[in-house]
Amino acid sequence: MIKTNQLSMIKPAKRARIGLYSIGLKAYWSQFPGLKERLEEYGQFLAERMGQWAEVHYYGMVDEEGEGRRAGEWFAARQVDLVFCHSATYSTSSTVLPVHQLCKAPAVILNLQPTARINYEASTTGEWLAHCGACPVPEISNVFQRSGIVFRVINGLLGLNYTPAISLTDENTAQRREAISAWNEIEEWIRAAAVKRSLQHSRFGFLGNTYSGMLDMYSDFTMVQAQTGLHIEVLEMCDLDRMMKEVTAAEIKMKQEEIQHFFQISGNSPSDPIARKPTEEQMDWSCRVAAAQERLVREYDLDALTYYYHGAPGGAYEKLQGGFIVGHSLLTAKGIPCSGEGDLKTAVAMKICDLLGTGGSFSEIVVTDYENKSILLGHDGPFHIALASGKPILRGMGMYHGKQGTGVSVEAKVITGPITTLNVTQTVDGKLKMIISEGDSIDGPIMQIGNTQTPVKFRKHPDDYMQQWFGESPTHHCALAVGHHASIYRKTAELLNCAHVTL
Structure with a gap:
């Protein structure tokens, strides 16, 4: 960034409008109590951190095809510049595809694991599902490619600076290289989206x-x-x-x-x-x-x-x-x-x-x-x-x-x-x-x-x-x-x- 020059800017740059949603499988919620709320907490963390660079519109959880259609229309109505799909756990591709068919903003998939290493000895199925965000990404990538939807994927760690009470492992990954690198990528995409919005105005x-x-x-x-x-x-x-x-x-x-x-x-x-x-x-x-x-x-x-x-x-x-x-x-x-x-x-x-x-x-x-x-x-x-x-x-x-x-x-x-x-x-x-x-x-x-x-x-x-x-x-x-x-x-x-x- 350039040094402060003490000359006030004549016109401020515009902030990007960012869409964000988390994905999951609706069948999980009754099977694993607390899982949905845990994943939504991760989504809120993403929204709050992105908010330092952009105007963020967080839809929440998309867990079935009908919800994907509603989310796509919601993002389109808000004229977002970029949509981040938070791959929070496994979700079918039919849930995700309608979002991006109805909202034409560029798509970025966030494959951000909450922990660097799962607790193998103590983990339950519900614990594993909170960390398996990478699982649906190949499926989504395949369907996006076949649907003509351009997308990017950011891999790494979520970057929490605390561990949720429900967790069975250490989720404080904010200082790890994999989290820092992922967030640098997120920031760059958001700032690039702000350039596009500013040029358009x-x-x-x-x-x-x-x-x-x-x-x-x-x-x-x-x-x-x-x-x-x-x-x-x-x-x-x-x-x-x-x-x-x-x-x-x-x-x-x-x-x-x-x-x-x-x-x-x-x-x-x-x-x-x-x-x-x-x-x-x-x-x-x-x-x-x-x-x-x-x-x-x-x-x-x-x-x-x-x-x-x-x-x-x-x-x-x-x-x-x-x-x-x-x-x-x-x-x-x-x-x-x-x-x-x-x-x-x-x-x-x-x-x-x-x-x-x-x-x-x-x-x-x-x-x-x-x-x-x-x-x-x-x-x-x-x-x-x-x-x-x-x-x-x-x-x-x-x-x-x-x-x-x-x-x-x-x-x-x-x-x-x-x-x-x-x-x-x-x-x-x-x-x-x-x-x-x-x-x-x-x-x-x-x-x-x-x-x-x-x-x-x-x-x-x-x-x-x-x-x-x-x-x-x-x-x-x-x-x-x-x-x-x-x-x-x-x-x-x-x-x-x-x-x-x-x-």
Whole structure:
């Protein structure tokens, strides 16, 4: 998770709606008094623990086919994002199948045994039945596969921190590896489901257009909405210009204070003549533009923004876009990721990282360092300032390379430690695809040219890694996040029905 950056989020992420039910065989309840109540206690434990990450709808026990139909309708009415089937004891597959035929949310089967080892000497049949949750899972798996229902199974221990009075063995398994691993999987599925729900309720602003000629980044807005559920609001520079005219002195002062707190103002670069100490005029303009950018986000209720505009030389909009980078860096740190050059797909990648609390800074390959076997990843902005190693530096740019105008840019690198890159690209059939890589940010040198740059070591030699990366046909930008998160990114891709590969 990213460090606290003291900037309040503009829009909170949505919590997932999780369905949960336990299964059993109705014939058992009269034969083994107390068994049903014991299994329902396990279900309540699951519901309460899941509740720290999600809005949980616990149906209770499903023990016959009719109850399965009622449960399926109940979950469907509540529009849950994911349904956990707690395999508490043996149950027929005919009991379980109707739940998932009537509720189309993705299914996860929980095979979580309450104890690490049953008390062989003292156990009764009723005691054994409280621990035989694995027994029906092959049957359910077979029927789901034959019914075309996609499912996942989590195996392990339940993770109670106490032993129920009815038990004949030790059920305190909270600290065992098998319980910790299972709950990590449960948490990741829930958080991935929250990403899907949040995207389905997101509004992405598209300001201006895509950098001319960058064919890898062109996207069909309908295709993106169809596959993610997010809405794309097409914005014009005159919308932002209107915000500029409404900015107040108090808003400008607030941006000045944020910039002074979160950034270091540079002197002249010792190496690059176009990267100099920002002038007072440049800083004032960046503050005004930043205030207008936040107004734009709030007025259009945006969750992310992708942008690019070059403007006519010397024109008002050229000057306006010249002040973009600082404000878009602040917005990114406030939970509104901003991607440059009109790269909508990378805005999606950045938003996924943001929703998972892992950051997600706009990046591309800068240069390879064969001496320390690293690849520098970065861009000319914006930067996710919550990921910074030290205070990001602001430099006044005499020009933006490959673009028009002048202004203030961000020079920074991501904190050292584990990182994950997430690239969202598009295949020949128009489908989105995620490319995931884990590596480490290292404390290597960077250039003093007003760009973000982070030296990253991946798990292979740079040439071997790039050969594999390029072979997946990525877009040339990616989101750079802190921590190793390939597992949860893969789950997110699966819930979005999105192809994915981990390098």
